Amino acid sequence: MTGTDADTKQVHAQGRPPEPPSGSGTAKPVPPAPPARRRMPSWLAGTIGFLVGLALAAGVVFGVLSALRDDFRDAFWRVLVEGLNPFTTSEVDRSERPVLLSMKDLARFVAGEAQYEVLVDLERDVKYVPGWVAGERTVLVVNGSVEAYVDFEGLTEEAIAISDDGATVSVTLPEPELAEPRIDLDTSRALTEDRGLVDRVGDFFDTDTDARQEALAAAQDQIASAAEKSDLDERARANTVKTLEVMLSASGFDQVVVEFR
Incomplete structure (x- = not known):
């Protein structure tokens, strides 16, 4: 094997085109080797995969939400938003069970009820002091009711x-009585609650104002x-007479006499 053939094989083994032998003419240019491919970094591939999975x-x-009905979709969306909201509030009830203090049997026949509405206007002034400094005025529209009843508890065989x-x-009953007025706080409302500067400062330390309690007590009276x-x-x-006549007549009595004492 000649020296030229050995050089040619060595060049092929190294992945380069063989050089023309010396003395055989003009040498041909060698083409450049193709650039090596760069691989994608692993962190970039992971990020792209995460974004694609999140989009899917x-x-x-959204496909499930569009397939559900409006009410279910709204409920699902509300639960999802509340679950992701870091400022969602929650309520914890640590109240104890009610304790029974007393129990009493009643034998009242409520025979009438009256509904009332009263406008209460109470003003409390401080002598020689302007109203904007001290004093208060409370105007309430108070709704309440009063029941009239006959107490059957004390009835005897006589x-x-x-x-x-x-x-x-013949039935002898006690005279009808009027129950204590019941104030309906749901329908009652305040129209005006003006307080002086001193009284407003006091509200920071006492949230239960005496003026409102006095107004409710006055309305009850x-x-x-x-x-x-x-x-x-x-x-x-x-x-009461009408009710007893119907009840006792149905029991077979021809005449019902009711007296009050």
């Missing part, structure tokens, strides 16, 4: 008398007074 998951979620022929029954002056007790008396 979002597409699945209160009911039946005639010898069994056709007449006015409703009770109005019920006493009305014919609510007469209406209760008439309704």
Whole structure:
């Protein structure tokens, strides 16, 4: 094997085109080797994969939402948003069970009820001091009701008398009474609550104002007074008689006599 052939084989083994032998003419130019490919960094491939997976998951979620009904979709979206919201509030109820203090049997027949609405305007001034400095005025529209009832608890056998022929029954009842007024806080409302500067500063330390409590107490007294002056007790008396006549007549009595003492 000649020296030239050995050089040619060595060049082929190194991956380069063989050089023309010396003395064979003009040498041909050698083409440059192709550049080596650069591989994608692993962190970039991972990021692209995460974004593609997130896009697919979002597409699945929105597809499910579009397939659900409006109410289910809104509920699902609300739960999803509340779950992702870091400022979502929650309520924890640590209240204890109610404790029974007393129990009493009642035998009242409510025979009438009256509804009232009263405007209470209370103003408390401080002498020689302007109203914007000290003093307060409270105007409330208070709604309440009063029941008229007959108390059957104290009735005895002597209160009911039946005639010898069994056709007449006589019932003796106590006079109707008026219950304490009940204030309906849901329908009552405040129209004006003006306080002076000193009283407003005091509100920071005492949130339960005495003026509102006084206004509610005054409204309760006015409703009770109005019920006493009305014919609510007469209406209760008439309704009681009518009710007993229907009940006892159905029991076989021809005549029912009701007296109040």
